[in-house]
Structure formats: C-alpha cells, structure tokens
Amino acid sequence: MSAAENAKAVLRRLTAASATERILISFAALIMAVLVGAVIILVSGRITTCQTAATTLFGTGFCYDPVEVYLVLFNGALGEPFLLNDPALFNPDWNPLNFGFALTLKETTLLIFTGLSVAVSFRAGLFNIGTQGQLVLGGLATALFSFFVAPLLPSGLVGGLILIPLAVVIGALVGGLYGAIPGALKAYADANEVITTIMLNFIAAQIAFVLVSEFFGNPDSQVVETTPIPDWATLLPVAFPQGGDFSILALAFGLALVVAVWFLLEQTSFGYDLRTSGEQPEAAEYGGVDAKRTTVTSMFLSGALGGMGGAIWVLMVMGKWQAGVPALGFDGITVSILAGNNPFGVVPAALLFGTLKSGSLAVQFGTGVPKQLVGVLRGLIILFVAMPEFFRMLGSTIDLEPDRETVATDGGRLGGDDE
Amino acid sequence: MxxxxxxxxxxxxxxxxxxxxxxxxxxxxxxxxxxxxxxxxxxxxxxxxxxxxxxxxxxxxxxxxxxxxxxxxxxxxxxxIGMIHQHFMLVDPMTVAENIVLGNEPRKWFGTTVDRERARQEVIDLSNRYGFDVNPDDAIEDVSVGVQQRVEILKALYRGAxxxxxxxxxxxxxxxxxxxxxxxxxxxxxxxxxxxxxxxxxxxxxxxxxxxxxxxxxxxxxxxxxxxxxxxxxxxxxxxxxxxxEPKAEPQEPGDEVLSVQHLSAKDNRGIPAVSDVSFDIREGEVFGIAGVDGNGQSQLVEAITGLRTPTEGSISYKGGDITDASRRSRIADGMAYIPEDRHERGLVMDFDLVQNGILGSQHSPTFAADGRINWSDARDHAERIIDEYDVRPPHADADAESFSGGNQQKFIVGREFEREPDLVVATHPTRGVDIGAMEFIHERLLTLRAEGKAVLLVSSKLDEVQGLSDRLGVMHDGELMDIVDPRNTTEEEIGLLMAGERPNAAETDAEPPVGDAQ
The missing domain is CATH 3.40.50.300 (P-loop containing nucleotide triphosphate hydrolases)
Known part of the structure; x- marks a missing residue:
C-alpha cells in the first residue's frame, strides 16, 4: 500500500464512526486538547521571562496563566460579554453585534464552505485536498468577473443583486471545473487524487499569481492583487460593524448550502450513488453506479463548494483578489474531519475553529501570550480527533460500545468473518 | 472406549x-x-x-x-486439542514442511537456527505415519485446497494434537x-x-x-x-x-431464449484469462445450472453477464438484444436480478441500514426515485416487506446490514433481487450460509420464478443444489465449460470428474491420436 492509500484508509476509519461516537470523540478531543494545551502554555510560560508571575503553582511562578488564556480566548471571540476581573461579571456594554464576534463569524462562514467542500468529496470516498486550489481560482474568477462586469451594470442595490449571485456562480463554476480535473484524472487515468489535488494546489496558486501580476493586477498597487471591486458589488456587513468583514447574508447562504448538501446526499439518487461509492465501491458498482461519472461529478461538486468559498472570501472579506490566500481550504479538511463529514456537523466544527481563530487575536492583545500558542491548541484538537482509535479503546473498556463479537455466533463463514 | x-x-x-x-x-x-x-x-x-x-x-x-x-x-x-479453521492459516510462499513446523521449529546451533533438514524429515515421517499424500517441498500456493487442508491437519498433529x-x-x-x-x-x-x-x-x-x-x-x-x-x-x-x-423441479417445456452467451472470454482482476470460450443459452422457464469448484471462472463469467466485467471476447445477448457493452445500470433496469456471491463486498453496503440497502440497484428506478429524489417512505415499506416475507431476523429495517448474521443478510439480498420482478435471475450461491429452512424457501422461490416463465442462471458449489434445481447443468473447470449435461441423468461422480477437469472421453482421445495427424 502506498502512503497515500494508507492515509486514505486511516481517514475512512476515522470518519466511519457513528454520530454519537463522533460527538463523544470530538468532545473528548476538545477536553484533551485544552488540558494538554494548558500544560504547553505553562511550559512556555516558564521559558519566557516576565516581571511578575501570571500564576503560581506549587510555589513556582509561571508567566502565562492557562485559565486566563482560555477565558480571554473565548471571551474575546464573543466580543467580551464577560468582565473577567470584575465581580459584576457581565459586561453591560456588550452588544452581540460586535467586532470580535463578527471576526468569529467571518471565519466560521468561510470554513463552512470549505468544510462542506471537503465533506462532499470524503463522503464520495475521494480524498480531495485540493479545496485550497479550487478556492484560489474560484476567488480569482469571481474577482475578475466582478471587476470587468461591474461597469456594465447600474451601480447600487440593483446592480449588486444581479452581479453578486452571478459572481458566486462564476466562482463555483471555475472551482468546480478545477476540481473536476483531478476527478477525471482519477476516473479515466487512474491517477491518485491525493497526489493530483496536492499538486494542483501549487499550480493554482502559481497560475493565479502570474495572471494577476502580469495581466490583471492593480497598477496602482505595490502588492500582487486585482483592482478592488466597487463596494456595491460586494457583500457589505449588515448589522455588524464595518471592520469585521462579516456579512450575515454570506452566513445565511452558507447555512442554506449546508441544508442543500444534506438534501443532495441523503435524499437524492445522486447522493445515494455518491455515498455508496464512498462507503463500498464494489457494492456501488453492483448497484449500477457509474463509478467514473460519479467520481467526476463528486469532485466537480466539491470543487464548486471550494470555489464558492473563494468567491465569498473575495466578495465579503477582501473586495478583491490578493496573493497569499489564507489556508481556508486546508482548514476545511480539519473542519470536515471534526464534523465526521456530516454537512450539519460542519457548522459547529466551523464555529469552533472560527472561535479559536478570532479568539487568538484577543489572547495576543489581552494576555501577551503569542497567538501561535492558540494555533498549537487547534493543532492539538486535530491531533486528538485523529486518535478515535484511542478514544474508542477508552470507550470500550468502560463499555460504551457493545462488543462487536456478538454476531460471531453463526458458524464461521457467515457473519463477520470477512476480515 | x-x-x-x-x-x-x-x-x-x-x-x-x-x-x-x-x-x-x-x-x-x-x-x-x-x-x-x-x-x-x-x-x-x-x-x-x-x-x-x-x-x-x-x-x-x-x-x-x-x-x-x-x-x-x-x-x-x-x-x-487442534483446530482447523475454515480459512486456512498458512503462509502461501512457504513450503509445506515450513508451514507445518512454523511456531515449533526444530532448532540447531543452540536454538539460533531452524534445523530445516530435521523439520523436513519429521514432516515426512508424520505424513507417512498417517498415510498422507503431501510433498514437503511444495510451496503452499502451488498445491490444491485439499492438500492445504491436509497440511493444516498435519500442523495440528505435529503439535501433538x-x-x-x-x-x-x-x-x-x-x-x-x-x-x-x-x-x-x-x-x-x-x-x-x-x-x-x-x-x-x-x-x-x-x-x-x-x-x-x-x-x-x-x-x-x-x-x-x-x-x-x-x-x-x-x-x-x-x-x-x-x-x-430435495428440491425437485417439475419438468416443463421452456419458452423463448432469454440469455445467450457466445464464445465468451474474460480475464480476472490480475489480467489472467479466467473464462475461455464459453457458450450457452437460457430460455424462459428454465434453470441453467453451473457447477464447479470455486475459482474456476464462474465468478468472472457471472460478472461479465451481469455487467460488472468487460469480456475480452465473445458476445452476450439478452431478450433478443446485444448487451455485451451495456452498462450495469441498464441491465438492472432491463429486469436482470443478481444475487452476488460476495454479500459483504457487493451485495450489501455494510454501513447502510436495510432501508437503504433495499434500494441498492433501484436508486434510479421510477419506483423509488421519481425525478431524482428518493422516496424514503416507499423504500422503508419495501425493506419491511422483504424483511417480513423473507423472514429476516431480527426484523429491524433501521439496523445496519453489518449487524445481521450472514444467513439473514443473504435472505435480505435474495428478497431484494426476487422482488425486482426480473426476467432473468442470476443466482450465485444463493443459499450459501443460510440454514435449511431458509434454503428450502429460497429453492421454492427459484422454482416459482421458473414456473412463472423466468430464466434462472444458478451457480453453486453445492452439487445437490445445482443438480436438483437445474434443467440443464454446465460444469466449469479452469475457465472452460467442460460439458452441458442433463442433471437428472448424470451421476454425482460423473459431474465430479468434469469438475476436476477430466472429460469422460478424454482418456480415449489421448490414447489414440487422430489418424489423419500421424505424419
């Protein structure tokens, strides 16, 4: 077995757990990550030097207090609803529509798209790690389309209503086609999609860079970026403060897509084909599923969702395409794994990572702890989620899951002897 | 005693x-x-x-x-006490003798090295003592299943069982x-x-x-x-x-041809020819049986017929039309039911519940999915009907296929395929792993389908089953259809010889070279 095949097998195993198991694992992972994270914060607090110890344990002073870090983290991600050092506790000035919370929701929204993108491919048994590339090119297509078409339309609300949906569709189409490439390579040339999607990520980033720096760049700018789209053609913040770059419309669209993807997977013939292919390719073939076509279509769909993520990033966050696209596509993989590849699971998973991302800024400003430590915490969560075997073992010793051997009573060859 | x-x-x-x-x-x-x-x-x-x-x-x-x-x-x-499991636990590339002593090897040089010569001698002594016909130097992968089984027995005896x-x-x-x-x-x-x-x-x-x-x-x-x-x-x-x-098929006059296989050849997954030049046809109201030891090309033949394998040569026609290149889905839609030999791999999606498994193959049919949307309440009714009629136990449509015993999984698959209202049923080992009661029931249903004028292709390694149910019986050996016999007038021994690759008249032909070829 190649390394890629191995990785795929591990991933399947990981996401095969039942929903209840999944939720338990995720919570256990979170708790373990918080605990181990606390230790790491303490240790790094010992290494750093500071004037006064933030906390003292066993007579030893530590520069960082893990409890404080976590409180600031979550408090900051919500825009400080609590006054941490005040007995009154609740912040009377807190408004849910604040900057910190907008930041959290911005990240959440973007991760919903990329998480869905990855979830669709994983459910089809395709290990698409190319969401990043699909997002980069989808975003670029959206930015260029909006920039060139905007002058042809009336500015203002009417123009926006026409242009924004079209721009998202263009982003989805380009992302989808870019996703269909590795799909077709797999279906018709037996090329491993893990390898091809990784490579296509680099290719996408370089193509976009060259296109923008050589042909479509903003002549007035020092950085590699496109000319900004007029404001009326972008997703402007509604209700939330300006600087947060969060539009509730995008979130609503993302949530609608969650329902749509769920519907597609669970309620349609195509979704049945897709899931069967992902669960058991031989059974899918037996059931008349055209494996090649399903592969290409699933990858198109996955890519389209990634491309829409890019479109939203351009329309909601940047107002233009700029080189150095954040790794939203890769974060989508972690979101999807945490969500057990379930579209509805993507929402809380994205919210968790959104919270960590936006809270890390608050940590940096509020405690002096470097925000990279929060990155370590995110890494730890994935590390622990990736250990379901470990948690399952824990679970079976305390008898969470009945012993699977119950079926092995039917005379050897019949029941569960196919391993 | x-x-x-x-x-x-x-x-x-x-x-x-x-x-x-x-x-x-x-x-x-x-x-x-x-x-x-x-x-x-x-x-x-x-x-x-x-x-x-x-x-x-x-x-x-x-x-x-x-x-x-x-x-x-x-x-x-x-x-x-020694136990010989159904699945042999032998190391394929190693020799018979090595496998027998494995884990209890005689050693030399202060236990640092396996004494192969002594091991070999001990194995020879042991097999002589019990009159076993095995060559200690053959690699396991080169010997027949029967010999492998004897090796397993010798292994147990070697350990003092x-x-x-x-x-x-x-x-x-x-x-x-x-x-x-x-x-x-x-x-x-x-x-x-x-x-x-x-x-x-x-x-x-x-x-x-x-x-x-x-x-x-x-x-x-x-x-x-x-x-x-x-x-x-x-x-x-x-x-x-x-x-x-004993299943007994009442004689009946078959109708029009339903399936015709002509000069079909196919390769297995490793690209090795598995089916060579097989021709036969099945008519309405007829059960055509295929007997043979597992692994003699039956699987590949059936896969070619059901659309899961592309034949390398030959043609298949079904209900008068050529379907050699038709997709699996179109064959299902055209009334071809198929009970696969491997229920864990193909017949059921193990992590799906029975409701979902009940529409495997029908997920695009208008019965369950008009305009692309699956009607899950119809699918549930369908699964419950199968569970009820085919006595699948426990009767839980919401339980994952994996949680059922093999026999019950098989009953569910059989039910699903029979309920398609097929024109042709391709049944491979339909009663494998089911108990006598269910076996009787499945046989009855197969004969009912036959009486209704359906065509049945029955592949089984159980001789009594294919013999009792078939109207005509083809015997496969090494990818070839050795002969098509009348199962009612052929003895088990004759069929057994064909299964082993010996044509009754082959000896004569060998002994007397054709006259014209003498020069």
Missing part, C-alpha cells in the same frame, strides 16, 4: 445473545463426531470454547476426564477431495485420534461420522449414532419441523 472430550452444561452468552445454552457433549476417543446444525446454531462457538478461544459463561470442559480451564488456544494445544476439530472442512472441496478427507478421518481414528467436525450438511455427517450431535438455537437437541438415524430425522432435529430435503 474412553471419553476424549466431555463438555458439561456449557452456556455462552454474548451481550444480547445466548450462543450456547446448557450444552452437554460427549465425544468418545477414536471416533468421528459430527456437530450438525443450522447457521447460528452455536456450533462454532461451542468449538471455540473447547479450543480456548472463548471462555464459557457457565459449565466446564473436560478433556480425558480432567476438568480443564483454557485461557487461550495455547492451553488447548497443550491439552492435545489427539483431538482434532475441523470447522466445516468440506465447504471448499470437490466431491473427490471430500472422499479423500473422509479416508483421512478413518486413518486418523484407526490410530486413536479423535475427530470433531462441524457441518450443516446432513449427508456428510451421515457418511463420515460415528456419532452426530445436533445443535439448534444453541441447545443440544440430540446425539444419535450415524447408523441408527436417517436424513429425515436429522433434518427435523436441525430445523425443528419436517423439511422437504
């Missing part, structure tokens, strides 16, 4: 299941004892307890009159190999060994055993002497009611 094994009031409970319920079993030294029962009757569980794989919930195991408490198979082996447990030893053998195995049994018991073998085939137990113990639902329902009982009595013990043992 002394008692070799005595199981005293053994009860084994798994969560939610009582696999063995207060079972007593006494096996005399130097006899062959058959453990007979339907699937899920608890035979393998009971033997796994004797072999130390499971610990009994209640009861004790006595070996040679001593109460024993086995923690692991190692303890059982020490007590002189006096009591041999064999789990369904005949399932993988040709009739001739089965005969040979039973001769081995005689030789072993003549030298004082004790044999317990698990089976669900009445004939075998009657033929090879001295005593027969029947298990039903985990209980011992009776131990009888083989020469004092009858097939009918045993079947009734097994099932708990009277059973129609």
């Amino acid at each position: 002394s008692t070799a094994v005595h199981l005293d009031e053994i009860t084994k409970r798994f969560p939610g299941v009582v696999a063995n319920d207060d079972v007593d079993l006494t096996v005399e030294r130097g006899t062959v004892h058959a453990l007979l029962g339907e699937n899920g009757a608890g035979k393998t569980t009971l033997m796994n307890i004797l072999y130390g794989l499971y610990e009994p919930t209640e009861g004790t195991v006595h070996v040679d009159g001593e109460p024993r408490d086995f923690d692991s198979p190692a303890d059982a082996i020490d007590a002189g 006096d009591i041999l447990i064999l789990d369904e030893p005949t399932a993988v053998l040709t009739p001739q190999e089965v005969e040979e195995l039973f001769r081995v049994f005689e030789e072993l018991t003549a030298q004082g060994k004790t044999i317990i073998f698990i089976s669900h085939k009445l004939g075998e137990a009657m033929h090879a055993a001295d005593d027969i113990t029947v298990l039903r639902n985990g209980k011992n329902v009776g131990t009888v002497k083989a020469d004092e009982t009858s097939n009918e009595e045993l079947a009734e013990l097994m099932v708990g009611r009277e059973v129609l043992l």
